[in-house]
Structures are given as C-alpha cells and as structure tokens.
Amino acid sequence: MENEKDGELLSYSVTLNSQVVEESKELIKSTGGKLSPILNNLLKKWVEMNKVNSENKE
Helix, strand or coil: CHHHHHHHHHHHHHHHHHHHHHHHHHHHHHHCCCCCHHHHHHHHHHHHHHHHHHHHHC
C-alpha cells in the first residue's frame, strides 16, 4: 500500500513540475526578457533544474 501511495505522489509531483516548467517557459517567452535580468535568470535556471529532476524521476 505504501508503494502505491509513493507512486501516486511521484506521478503527481512529476505532473505538477511539468506544468510549472511549461508555465515558466511561457512566462519567459511572453515577457520577452522584460523581467528583471536577475528574475529572468532565476526562472531559466529553475526551469532547467526541474527538467533535470523530472528526467531523473522518470
């Protein structure tokens, strides 16, 4: 039963991360880099980090 719950949580986490990554990419595109440079760089790094994390979980 624990493994089933863990699997559901992992699946939910990967799905949620994917949604956040996509929304972050859209935010970066939609602002055309007009966010402050620091925030823009942080978002890009966060997207990259989550992409790697999502690939590792699959």
